[in-house]
Structure formats: C-alpha cells, structure tokens
Amino acid sequence: MSIEPFTLQLTRPLETARGPIHQRDGFLVRIEYAEETGVGEATPLPGWTESLSDCRDALERAPELAREEDWGVALGETNAPAARHALAVALADAKARARGVPLYRSLGSDELVHRVPVNATVGDADPAETAERAAEAVADGFGCVKVKVGARSVTADADRLQAVREAVGPDVTLRADANGAWDRAEAERALDSFASFGLQYVEQPLPASEVPAHAALRSAGTVPIALDESLSARSVTDVLATDAADYLVLKPMALGGPDRARQAARQARQAGVTPVVSTTIDGVVARTAAVHVAAAIPDVPACGLATAAWLESDMCRDPAPVAAGEIEVPQTDGLGVSPDEQ
Incomplete structure (x- = not known):
C-alpha cells in the first residue's frame, strides 16, 4: 500500500461551520489486491470527518493490521471515515477490476447505467x-x-x-x-x-x-x-x-x-x-x-x-x-x- 499526499486549490472559498476553506488536502492511496492495483482517496473535511493528521495516522496503521489479519479486518477497525473511504474505494476498485466490471455493478446494480x-x-x-x-x-x-x-x-x-x-x-x-x-x-x-x-x-x-x-x-x-x-x-x-x-x-x-x-x-x-x-x-x-x-x-x-x-x-x-x-x-x-x- 502506498500513501501519497496531495493539495488541490479551490476556485473560490468553501464556507463551512469552521470558516472558509481555500484548498482540499488529502491522500491518494494505492492497494494491491487480487493481482490488481486499486486507487482510493481520503480528503478529510473539518466538521464532517477526522482531521488530516488523524487521517494519515489511520491510513498508516491499516497495512500492518491487514498483514496481521486481512483487509476486511483493517476496514472494520478503521474508524476514521475519510481514511476508511480511501481504503474501501481502493479495495473496491481492485476487486471490480479483477471481476472485469465497473465499480457501480459491483456495488449491486443489475442495470447498465450510463x-x-x-x-x-x-x-x-x-x-x-x-x-x-x-x-x-x-x-x-x-x-x-x-x-x-x-x-x-x-x-x-x-x-x-x-x-x-x-x-x-x-x-x-x-x-x-x-x-x-x-x-x-x-x-x-x-x-x-x-x-x-x-x-x-x-x-x-x-x-x-x-x-x-x-x-x-x-x-x-x-x-x-x-x-x-x-x-x-x-x-x-x-x-x-x-x-x-x-x-x-x-x-x-x-x-x-x-x-x-x-x-x-x-x-x-x-x-x-x-x-x-x-x-x-x-x-x-x-x-x-x-x-x-x-x-x-x-x-x-x-x-x-x-x-x-x-x-x-x-x-x-x-x-x-x-x-x-x-x-x-x-x-x-x-x-x-x-x-x-x-
């Protein structure tokens, strides 16, 4: 698993209960699973999720837990929502790639949705x-x-x-x-x-x-x-x-x-x-x-x-x-x- 920080500038301030936000900071995550590499994103937002530092800590703990147990346990034990989002997306991406289907089909859709x-x-x-x-x-x-x-x-x-x-x-x-x-x-x-x-x-x-x-x-x-x-x-x-x-x-x-x-x-x-x-x-x-x-x-x-x-x-x-x-x-x-x- 790799964790890559990123910063995305906003075109205009995003008003939140904690004041304006001028950029979005987060982590791009890659996970190898089922002989595929899936990609996920953790972009915490104050007032909604954990802090950026707590998100990084949760992401850094996940690979060790996965090695000791498995990625299912790592997901279950990751309580920081943005960090868990990144892990869940990356794993879902890899699994859907392995099945040869778009992600929405693996989420339970029986229909072709364009x-x-x-x-x-x-x-x-x-x-x-x-x-x-x-x-x-x-x-x-x-x-x-x-x-x-x-x-x-x-x-x-x-x-x-x-x-x-x-x-x-x-x-x-x-x-x-x-x-x-x-x-x-x-x-x-x-x-x-x-x-x-x-x-x-x-x-x-x-x-x-x-x-x-x-x-x-x-x-x-x-x-x-x-x-x-x-x-x-x-x-x-x-x-x-x-x-x-x-x-x-x-x-x-x-x-x-x-x-x-x-x-x-x-x-x-x-x-x-x-x-x-x-x-x-x-x-x-x-x-x-x-x-x-x-x-x-x-x-x-x-x-x-x-x-x-x-x-x-x-x-x-x-x-x-x-x-x-x-x-x-x-x-x-x-x-x-x-x-x-x-």
Missing part, C-alpha cells in the same frame, strides 16, 4: 442575480437547481426563491439548502414562506444535532425535509428512526466509503426515505466513486456530484464529465480513474 442526473448549485446573491444564475444553469441543461439560503433574512430568501421560480418556470426541480443556518422559529417561518414555490425539499434547515426538531418540522408537512449535516452527528439508523427526513443526502467520504453509502441508501429506501448522493468537494478519485454509488441506486434523483468546477486543477483526467444536467458514469473496469494519466 448517466446520473445532477443538480446545479446557486450560491447567495440578490434576487436578480440568483435568478439569472439559475436560468443560466437551466439553459445549460440542468433540470434541478439547488439554491443556497440562510445567509439572509427569511423574507429576503423567499424573494430570491420566488425570483428563481419565475425565471426557470414550473417544470424545473427546485431545492433550497440552509446548511443548518436557522433556529426553530426561523425554520418554521421559512418553510411557510417557501411553501408556494414548489420546492422538492429544504435541506438541513436546523443545526446538525437537532434531529428531533427536524422531525417536528417534517411532521408539519409544509415542505419536505432533507438532512445532510445531521449524518455527521448521528448514524443513518438513528436519523431514520426519528422520522426526521424525507430525503437523506449521502456523502461517501463522510460515511466512510462507497459500501457504507450504498448500504445507507438501501436503509433509506426501506424506510420510505429518498437517498441523494453528494460529495465533500473531493478530488477526482472520490468524486468518481460517488458517481458509481449514485449509479448503483435505482431511480436516484438529481445528485450533488457536479463539483469538479470547485477545483482549479485535479489529480488526473476526469472520467465523469457533466453535460446537459447529467454526469457520465465510467464503464471501464473498476473505478475508471487513472491517477497517472493526465
């Missing part, structure tokens, strides 16, 4: 600019637009969403993402104010830890609720048990690997909750692994996978480009990423 729908994301701006950006995304072929809300007053955000709906028409799927910005009273006002805009859902209206409060919001039935950040604070099983969400936004890096993300999607569907796959603004290896996870989920709605534009450059050629609101699913054996190919 493309997965993706959403465009529109950040904070005044109503006119927000509507213009949304209209541009629709003109580029996106059938689903997610608008960031919560940085302004509820009234201002309602004006922005109204402008977007008027600009894109009734047939475009519209989502709003608050990133946990509101308290309970603000969230209730927002859902009431947004009810007439035909939103597919409002994502993470309350802080991550307030899962029972999300359940109360959902029970009001004003606008469907999606949970994202809450999955960093509670397990998928716990979140589903509270009936707090209509949708779960699954980030394979934060969950600990594509296998766990696929299992979470199965759990969600069994509970009557719709899974959506997203990234933590990762490099090409992890981003492509998330594409395979989405491809393995039947009838998956538009996913948050069109994130390559956040990066000034990447580790290698992107095998999963976005066009007309869909992302291409690699059909080559394994993951479909060649880090040595520029």
Whole structure:
C-alpha cells in the first residue's frame, strides 16, 4: 500500500461551520489486491470527518493490521471515515477490476447505467442575480437547481426563491439548502414562506444535532425535509428512526466509503426515505466513486456530484464529465480513474 499526499486549490472559498476553506488536502492511496492495483482517496473535511493528521495516522496503521489479519479486518477497525473511504474505494476498485466490471455493478446494480442526473448549485446573491444564475444553469441543461439560503433574512430568501421560480418556470426541480443556518422559529417561518414555490425539499434547515426538531418540522408537512449535516452527528439508523427526513443526502467520504453509502441508501429506501448522493468537494478519485454509488441506486434523483468546477486543477483526467444536467458514469473496469494519466 502506498500513501501519497496531495493539495488541490479551490476556485473560490468553501464556507463551512469552521470558516472558509481555500484548498482540499488529502491522500491518494494505492492497494494491491487480487493481482490488481486499486486507487482510493481520503480528503478529510473539518466538521464532517477526522482531521488530516488523524487521517494519515489511520491510513498508516491499516497495512500492518491487514498483514496481521486481512483487509476486511483493517476496514472494520478503521474508524476514521475519510481514511476508511480511501481504503474501501481502493479495495473496491481492485476487486471490480479483477471481476472485469465497473465499480457501480459491483456495488449491486443489475442495470447498465450510463448517466446520473445532477443538480446545479446557486450560491447567495440578490434576487436578480440568483435568478439569472439559475436560468443560466437551466439553459445549460440542468433540470434541478439547488439554491443556497440562510445567509439572509427569511423574507429576503423567499424573494430570491420566488425570483428563481419565475425565471426557470414550473417544470424545473427546485431545492433550497440552509446548511443548518436557522433556529426553530426561523425554520418554521421559512418553510411557510417557501411553501408556494414548489420546492422538492429544504435541506438541513436546523443545526446538525437537532434531529428531533427536524422531525417536528417534517411532521408539519409544509415542505419536505432533507438532512445532510445531521449524518455527521448521528448514524443513518438513528436519523431514520426519528422520522426526521424525507430525503437523506449521502456523502461517501463522510460515511466512510462507497459500501457504507450504498448500504445507507438501501436503509433509506426501506424506510420510505429518498437517498441523494453528494460529495465533500473531493478530488477526482472520490468524486468518481460517488458517481458509481449514485449509479448503483435505482431511480436516484438529481445528485450533488457536479463539483469538479470547485477545483482549479485535479489529480488526473476526469472520467465523469457533466453535460446537459447529467454526469457520465465510467464503464471501464473498476473505478475508471487513472491517477497517472493526465
């Protein structure tokens, strides 16, 4: 096993609860398994996963544990989610290569999937600019637009969403993402104010830890609720048990690997909750692994996978480009990423 550090500069700062991030630091991992070499990526994100140093420590412990036991035990004993993600992707890549199938087929898909729908994301701006950006995304072929809300007053955000709906028409799927910005009273006002805009859902209206409060919001039935950040604070099983969400936004890096993300999607569907796959603004290896996870989920709605534009450059050629609101699913054996190919 090899561990290679990397740094990817962002085109613009990524705002998080711990402040802006200007670059993504992580590790490219290669594992030899079943006479194949698989590649994985660990790109920790503060607030979601372990720290960069803890990630490196976990990766460095894994080969010794694998030699003493096996890679299955190493996966089971690696509790740092980003580190486990890298190991799980690399092993899954090698196994799928050995079987001669694309990774999504080895994750359980019985169908040939060439493309997965993706959403465009529109950040904070005044109503006119927000509507213009949304209209541009629709003109580029996106059938689903997610608008960031919560940085302004509820009234201002309602004006922005109204402008977007008027600009894109009734047939475009519209989502709003608050990133946990509101308290309970603000969230209730927002859902009431947004009810007439035909939103597919409002994502993470309350802080991550307030899962029972999300359940109360959902029970009001004003606008469907999606949970994202809450999955960093509670397990998928716990979140589903509270009936707090209509949708779960699954980030394979934060969950600990594509296998766990696929299992979470199965759990969600069994509970009557719709899974959506997203990234933590990762490099090409992890981003492509998330594409395979989405491809393995039947009838998956538009996913948050069109994130390559956040990066000034990447580790290698992107095998999963976005066009007309869909992302291409690699059909080559394994993951479909060649880090040595520029």
